Amino acid sequence: NAGVTQTPKFRVLKTGQSMTLLCAQDMNHEYMYWYRQDPGMGLRLIHYSVGEGTTAKGEVPDGYNVSRLKKQNFLLGLESAAPSQTSVYFCASSDRRMNTEAFFGQGTRLTVV
Amino acid sequence: AQSVAQPEDQVNVAEGNPLTVKCTYSVSGNPYLFWYVQYPNRGLQFLLKYITGDNLVKGSYGFEAEFNKSQTSFHLKKPSALVSDSALYFCAVRPPYSGAGSYQLTFGKGTKLSVIP
Numbered sequence: 001n002a003g004v005t006q007t008p009k010f011r012v013l014k015t016g017q018s019m020t021l022l023c024a025q026d027m028n029h030e031y032m033y034w035y036r037q038d039p040g041m042g043l044r045l046i047h048y049s050v051g052e053g054t055t056a057k058g059e060v061p062d063g064y065n066v067s068r069l070k071k072q073n074f075l076l077g078l079e080s081a082a083p084s085q086t087s088v089y090f091c092a093s094s095d096r097r098m099n100t101e102a103f104f105g106q107g108t109r110l111t112v113v
Numbered sequence: 114a115q116s117v118a119q120p121e122d123q124v125n126v127a128e129g130n131p132l133t134v135k136c137t138y139s140v141s142g143n144p145y146l147f148w149y150v151q152y153p154n155r156g157l158q159f160l161l162k163y164i165t166g167d168n169l170v171k172g173s174y175g176f177e178a179e180f181n182k183s184q185t186s187f188h189l190k191k192p193s194a195l196v197s198d199s200a201l202y203f204c205a206v207r208p209p210y211s212g213a214g215s216y217q218l219t220f221g222k223g224t225k226l227s228v229i230p
Binding site: 004031033035040041042043044045048050056058090092094098099101102103104105106107 | 119122145147149154155156157158159162164203207209216217218219220221222223
C-alpha cells in the first residue's frame with residue numbers, strides 16, 4: 001500500500017499565482033485533512049472532509065479552498081498565492097472511528113516569492 | 114474547543130538516560146490522545162494512542178505514555194534514549210464525538226528531542 005501520497009513534493013510560486021495540491025489515499029478512509037506546518041506553530045488544520053462531497057473549515061481556512069469529489073482524493077487549492085502561505089503542507093487520512101490514528105503524507109514544501 | 118500544550122520546545126537527554134516529553138490537553142469529556150514523531154523532511158508517523166483503559170500505553174520503538182486524567186496530561190516516555198530517537202514529537206487530541214467539530218485532530222506545537230551520544 002502506498003498509504004497517503006501528496007503531489008507535488010516541492011513547488012515555488014510567484015505571488016498571485018494559483019495552484020492545486022493533490023492528496024490521494026488508498027486505505028478507503030472516510031476522513032481526510034489538510035494541515036500546514038510552520039516553525040514554532042506546530043500543525044494547524046486548514047480544511048477537512050468527513051466524506052465524499054463534504055468539506056469543512058479548520059483553524060486557518062482563509063486563502064484556501066478544497067474539494068473531495070472522489071473518496072480517495074482531497075485537493076487543496078490556492079487561488080492567489082501570498083508569501084504568508086509559504087509553508088509545508090501535510091495531508092492526512094483516517095478511518096471513521098474516532099479512536100483511530102491518522103496517516104500522513106510526506107508533505108509538500110511550498111514557497112511563495 | 115480542544116487544545117494541546119507542549120511546554121518544552123526542546124528536550125536534551127544523554128543516550129541511555131530516560132526521556133520524558135510533556136503534553137497537557139484541554140477538552141470536554143474523555144479524550145482520544147495520540148503521539149506522533151516526525152523525522153527531518155518526513156511526514157508524521159504514529160507512535161501510540163490512549164483510548165480508554167490502562168493509563169500506561171505502550172507504543173512503537175519502545176515508547177510509552179502515561180495518561181493522567183486529573184492533571185490532564187499525556188507525557189511520552191522511554192526508559193533508555195537512543196541517538197536515533199532524535200526527532201520532533203507531536204502530541205494530539207481528539208474529543209469524544211459531539212458533532213462535526215469532533216472530527217478535528219488538534220496538535221501541539223511540537224517538542225524537538227535531541228539525544229546526545
